[in-house]
Amino acid sequence: MLKLPWHMVLKAQGSAGDASGMALHGKVALVTGGAQGIGRAVAETLLKNEAKVSLVDLNQSVGEMCKKDLDQQYGEDNCIFIQCDVTDRGKLQEAFQSTVERFGRLDIVINNAGINNEKNWEKTIEVNLTSVIKGTYLALDHMSKEYGKEGGVIINVSSMAAFLHSPHQPVYTATKHGVIGFSRAMADASEQGQYGVRINTLCPAFVDTQLLRTVEHEETMGKFVKFKDEFKERMDKFGVLKPSLIAEGMMRIITDESLNGAVMKITCSKGIHFHTYEPLSA
Ligand SMILES: NC(=O)C1=CN([C@@H]2O[C@H](COP(=O)(O)OP(=O)(O)OC[C@H]3O[C@@H](n4cnc5c(N)ncnc54)[C@H](O)[C@@H]3O)[C@@H](O)[C@H]2O)C=CC1
Numbered sequence: 085m086l087k088l089p090w091h092m093v094l095k096a097q098g099s100a101g102d103a104s105g106m107a108l109h110g111k112v113a114l115v116t117g118g119a120q121g122i123g124r125a126v127a128e129t130l131l132k133n134e135a136k137v138s139l140v141d142l143n144q145s146v147g148e149m150c151k152k153d154l155d156q157q158y159g160e161d162n163c164i165f166i167q168c169d170v171t172d173r174g175k176l177q178e179a180f181q182s183t184v185e186r187f188g189r190l191d192i193v194i195n196n197a198g199i200n201n202e203k204n205w206e207k208t209i210e211v212n213l214t215s216v217i218k219g220t221y222l223a224l225d226h227m228s229k230e231y232g233k234e235g236g237v238i239i240n241v242s243s244m245a246a247f248l249h250s251p252h253q254p255v256y257t258a259t260k261h262g263v264i265g266f267s268r269a270m271a272d273a274s275e276q277g278q279y280g281v282r283i284n285t286l287c288p289a290f291v292d293t294q295l296l297r298t299v300e301h302e303e304t305m306g307k308f309v310k311f312k313d314e315f316k317e318r319m320d321k322f323g324v325l326k327p328s329l330i331a332e333g334m335m336r337i338i339t340d341e342s343l344n345g346a347v348m349k350i351t352c353s354k355g356i357h358f359h360t361y362e363p364l365s366a
Pocket residue numbers: 116117118119120121122123140141142143168169170171196197198199211241242243244287288289290291292293294295296
């Protein structure tokens with residue numbers, strides 16, 4: 085995998101006319117939830133850095149529009165859109181297979197798709213955790229040296245909700261905790277099993293996307309919607325990030341091959357930084 089001085093990687097917001105956007109030339113990335121929000125932001129940054137990108141998303145119309153926009157900006161042969169519900173194991177497997185058949189390889193997988201629904205909390209677990217596990221295993225099928233592949237990097241998207249819980253999204257919070265635990269364990273498995281695949285977690289704070297706006301809705305928050313004011317007060321207190329900064333953090337994980345098992349946090353107060361775990365005392 086690539087090891088580039090960080091300054092060589094085109095920043096997420098892309099310095100105008102920066103010609104150094106070669107960081108990922110020839111690499112292929114698959115991004116779930118890639119049609120909007122954080123997923124679209126990282127797809128754009130990947131394309132700026134000359135990667136090929138497979139946008140995997142449930143939303144057909146938004147996905148097609150996203151591909152059309154990206155084709156206009158980065159050329160028609162550099163990204164594909166695959167309509168897919170990540171909770172459908174067969175469809176997700178097909179999405180990975182189609183990506184490899186189209187571009188010939190797979191190097192980067194970003195398990196980003198996520199929802200916030202405390203009413204249908206079982207669905208939230210299916211999308212935010214179970215499908216991240218499925219996506220990780222499918223990524224290894226196509227990248228792990230245990231299967232004769234060339235290695236790669238996986239980014240699983242958690243949240244700062246795993247560090248600062250709130251009463252209005254209990255199951256969402258549980259899924260994001262689970263993503264961290266699973267990813268750190270898998271990173272150790274990959275190292276000990278010599279998979280050649282780095283597995284890292286990214287925990288954004290509040291980010292200005294459609295998901296954040298679900299906090300107002302009783303149909304997603306259920307009885308916990310009554311706690312929305314505290315959540316909004318926290319947004320005011322801690323600030324709201326742009327999706328492009330999250331994309332920048334993802335690029336750092338992708339290009340710094342020293343990172344495996346890392347838990348990257350991105351907040352307004354501290355920017356891009358890493359969580360450190362105290363060694364367990366006897
Ligand atoms: N927006 C925020 O404040 C934060 C978001 N995150 C996480 O970032 C990730 C991306 O979220 P955002 O970009 O904010 O949300 P978003 O709602 O803007 O985008 C999520 C995308 O995932 C897709 N998606 C949802 N369910 C799917 C399914 N079953 N199969 C395939 N695609 C599906 C949606 O169609 C959408 O395009 C999520 O995992 C979320 O939990 C983490 C921390 C903060």
